[in-house]
Amino acid sequence: MRIMGLSGTLKQALVTLLFCLVTIGGTYTARGENPPYTDTETTLPNIISSSDPSSFVTLEALPEATQIMADWRNTEDSFPLKANPKDPNPVIINEIIRIPYLFRATFIDGSEIEVHVNREIGTRQHASESAERYLTVIGQLPAILRTGVRIIWLHKEGPERKFALNQGIYLNDVEAAKFLEEGTLEEILFHEATHTSLDFLHSGLGGEANPDWQAAQTSDGQFISKYGRDNPESAH
Numbered sequence: 001m002r003i004m005g006l007s008g009t010l011k012q013a014l015v016t017l018l019f020c021l022v023t024i025g026g027t028y029t030a031r032g033e034n035p036p037y038t039d040t041e042t043t044l045p046n047i048i049s050s051s052d053p054s055s056f057v058t059l060e061a062l063p064e065a066t067q068i069m070a071d072w073r074n075t076e077d078s079f080p081l082k083a084n085p086k087d088p089n090p091v092i093i094n095e096i097i098r099i100p101y102l103f104r105a106t107f108i109d110g111s112e113i114e115v116h117v118n119r120e121i122g123t124r125q126h127a128s129e130s131a132e133r134y135l136t137v138i139g140q141l142p143a144i145l146r147t148g149v150r151i152i153w154l155h156k157e158g159p160e161r162k163f164a165l166n167q168g169i170y171l172n173d174v175e176a177a178k179f180l181e182e183g184t185l186e187e188i189l190f191h192e193a194t195h196t197s198l199d200f201l202h203s204g205l206g207g208e209a210n211p212d213w214q215a216a217q218t219s220d221g222q223f224i225s226k227y228g229r230d231n232p233e234s235a236h
Contacts, residue, residue: 059128
C-alpha cells in the first residue's frame with residue numbers, strides 16, 4: 001500500500017492520521033466487525049518508502065559522559081526501571097549505566113535528538129554509520145512524530161527488537177538492520193514515535209488523561225486494529 005500522487009504535506013497528514021488510528025487505539029466505526037488490521041508494522045508496509053525525502057541533516061559526535069541507558073536485557077549490572085503506576089500492563093524494562101558513544105542528530109526544522117550507542121556495537125565509526133541509517137528513517141517521519149523523540153538508545157542486540165519508553169526509542173542494531181532490509185523499519189519507527197509523541201498525551205501515561213479521547217474511544221466501542229483493541233490504554 002503506497003500513497004501516490006499527493007503533496008508531501010498532504011501525504012504526511014494522511015499517513016499520520018492512519019497510523020494514529022491503528023497505533024494508539026483508534027476506533028473502527030462499523031460496529032460488530034473484527035478489526036481490519038493486525039498492526040502497523042507488517043500489514044501496512046511501504047506507507048513510507050526508502051525513496052521518500054528525509055529531514056535528517058547531520059550527526060555530531062559529543063564528548064564522552066556516563067549515561068543511564070534503557071536496555072531490555074537482565075544482566076548483573078542492570079537494574080529494573082520503576083513501572084509507571086498508571087500503566088495497566090507494565091513491562092519490566094532494565095536500565096544500565098554506561099559510557100556510550102554520544103551523538104546529537106539535527107533535522108531541517110532545527111529539532112534535535114540525542115543518540116546513545118552502546119560500545120558493544122563496535123567502533124565509533126560503526127556506531128555513527130548505524131545511527132545515521134536509522135536517523136535517516138526518523139527524518140522521513142512527519143514532523144509531529146519527532147516532537148516527542150528526545151533520545152535514541154542503540155544496542156548491538158537483545159531479546160527485544162524495539163520499544164518506546166517515555167520520550168525515547170530503543171533499537172538493537174542486529175534487528176533494526178533486518179527491518180531496514182525488509183522495508184519495514186519506516187513503519188516500525190512510525191509506530192514507536194507515535195507512542196513517544198502522541199500516545200502518552202491521550203492515554204494518561206504521561207500525565208492527565210485526555211477525557212475527550214477516552215470518551216470517544218468508549219462510545220465507539222470498536223477498533224481499527226487488533227493491536228488497538230488489545231492495548232486500549234497501554235503505550236506498549
